[in-house]
Amino acid sequence: SQQGEEDPQALSIQEGENATMNCSYKTSINNLQWYRQNSGRGLVHLILIRSNEREKHSGRLRVTLDTSKKSSSLLITASRAADTASYFCAPLNTDKLIFGTGTRLQVFP
Amino acid sequence: DAGVIQSPRHEVTEMGQEVTLRCKPISGHDYLFWYRQTMMRGLELLIYFNNNVPIDDSGMPEDRFSAKMPNASFSTLKIQPSEPRDSAVYFCASSLSGAADTIYFGEGSWLTVV
Numbered sequence: 001s002q003q004g005e006e007d008p009q010a011l012s013i014q015e016g017e018n019a020t021m022n023c024s025y026k027t028s029i030n031n032l033q034w035y036r037q038n039s040g041r042g043l044v045h046l047i048l049i050r051s052n053e054r055e056k057h058s059g060r061l062r063v064t065l066d067t068s069k070k071s072s073s074l075l076i077t078a079s080r081a082a083d084t085a086s087y088f089c090a091p092l093n094t095d096k097l098i099f100g101t102g103t104r105l106q107v108f109p
Numbered sequence: 110d111a112g113v114i115q116s117p118r119h120e121v122t123e124m125g126q127e128v129t130l131r132c133k134p135i136s137g138h139d140y141l142f143w144y145r146q147t148m149m150r151g152l153e154l155l156i157y158f159n160n161n162v163p164i165d166d167s168g169m170p171e172d173r174f175s176a177k178m179p180n181a182s183f184s185t186l187k188i189q190p191s192e193p194r195d196s197a198v199y200f201c202a203s204s205l206s207g208a209a210d211t212i213y214f215g216e217g218s219w220l221t222v223v
Contacts, residue, residue: 042200092209097154
């Protein structure tokens with residue numbers, strides 16, 4: 001198992017702007033997942049990208065994966081105040097998802 | 110489906126007391142996970158079960174912590190005796206086929222040990 005490391009730790013933007021969060025990991029993976037956590041709530045699954053995929057979309061979310069650089073990015077387009085949350089990546093190479101410390105995104109109206 | 114259900118949502122207890130956290134996974138899910146979240150350490154995987162059997166408990170911090178899953182619809186995480194450093198949010202989560210699948214989290218049990 002391994003832990004993803006998110007960057008930046010915190011991000012503040014205005015509504016309508018795009019938000020990009022990055023994730024780096026150390027060893028080979030089977031897939032990588034992104035989760036969101038609203039304050040005081042549990043984590044919610046956003047998207048899963050497999051090691052043989054390079055890009056995946058889901059609504060306003062776009063995830064990329066570069067296995068050669070061992071990195072992934074999550075792009076939220078046209079952000080909304082409701083996107084304010086912490087975002088976690090979780091690379092998987094064995095049987096356990098280990099979460100990083102997350103990126104805290106603040107979207108101002 | 111109601112999702113993963115945890116109880117209690119909030120608990121305040123005195124140091125030395127026993128704490129029992131409960132979880133009902135989503136029906137049909139074969140995997141159950143217990144995580145702990147603190148500001149200092151982030152999200153830590155404590156233990157996970159497959160078909161009610163503990164598979165990996167390497168994240169359980171010490172012998173004061175124990176977890177059981179007597180049947181497919183119920184799990185407990187027990188801390189005895191509790192200490193102030195156990196104060197955290199404890200999440201239960203479940204999935205159909207393990208960590209490679211989507212994991213569904215409960216809303217957490219907020220534990221404060223004074």
